[in-house]
Amino acid sequence: LFAGEAEFFWASAKAGDLPPMRGMEIAFAGRSNVGKSSLINALTNRNALARTSHTPGRTQQLNFFDVAKGRFTLVDMPGYGYAAVSKEKVQAWTQAIHDYLRGRTNLARVYVLVDARHGLKAIDGDVLDTLDSSAVSYQLVLTKIDELKPGEAERRVAQALEAIKKRAAAFPEILPTSSRTGEGMAELRAGVARLLTE
Ligand code: GDP
Numbered sequence: 523l524f525a526g527e528a529e530f531f532w533a534s535a536k537a538g539d540l541p542p543m544r545g546m547e548i549a550f551a552g553r554s555n556v557g558k559s560s561l562i563n564a565l566t567n568r569n570a571l572a573r574t575s576h577t578p579g580r581t582q583q584l585n586f587f588d589v590a591k592g593r594f595t596l597v598d599m600p601g602y603g604y605a606a607v608s609k610e611k612v613q614a615w616t617q618a619i620h621d622y623l624r625g626r627t628n629l630a631r632v633y634v635l636v637d638a639r640h641g642l643k644a645i646d647g648d649v650l651d652t653l654d655s656s657a658v659s660y661q662l663v664l665t666k667i668d669e670l671k672p673g674e675a676e677r678r679v680a681q682a683l684e685a686i687k688k689r690a691a692a693f694p695e696i697l698p699t700s701s702r703t704g705e706g707m708a709e710l711r712a713g714v715a716r717l718l719t720e
Contacts, residue, residue, distance in 0.1 A: 528566040
């Protein structure tokens with residue numbers, strides 16, 4: 523499904539500047555530096571599809587990729603929570619994200635990435651609130667699971683499950699992943715494939 527056929531086709535830098543809806547969209551969101559670019563690259567087997575940046579907050583746009591010759595669109599959402607960007611910029615991003623989520627009926631799921639070492643932060647909670655209130659279904663993905671000992675990883679997954687159990691639009695299953703070791707990638711791909719056939 524993912525093998526080497528992802529093509530970038532749209533960047534929306536400002537609110538409302540979106541491509542027409544066609545086919546299904548799957549979006550990826552997360553705090554800056556959570557490992558989103560690395561995960562998208564690992565998922566699509568393409569190096570530097572989403573440019574891995576060591577400068578947090580560098581990806582400031584919604585980026586749209588056509589995957590598997592139009593089978594679906596992968597949306598790389600701007601990283602959030604980077605303290606050093608200006609208030610105006612934060613506002614612009616928030617507006618752009620709200621505008622995207624509102625009425626995007628072809629958006630099947632948002633994968634919300636959370637660093638396994640740090641767990642859910644207040645800002646992640648804000649994003650989940652937005653998703654719950656827009657009734658956009660989402661699933662939590664724990665990243666950099668390779669940094670944790672196996673027992674610790676299990677504990678983090680249980681903690682994350684506990685944190686989302688009362689949330690309306692949360693998929694009740696947490697995906698532990700590592701783009702370094704490839705852990706969880708098959709499960710993530712399978713999850714996307716299931717969405718496409720539902
Ligand atoms: P983004 O800002 O969310 O796009 O994050 P990046 O993909 O640029 O990754 C941020 C940092 O985390 C980089 O230094 C990556 O090398 C590191 N990183 C990303 N994925 C993993 C992972 O699975 N395991 C570990 N240990 N580090 C990772």
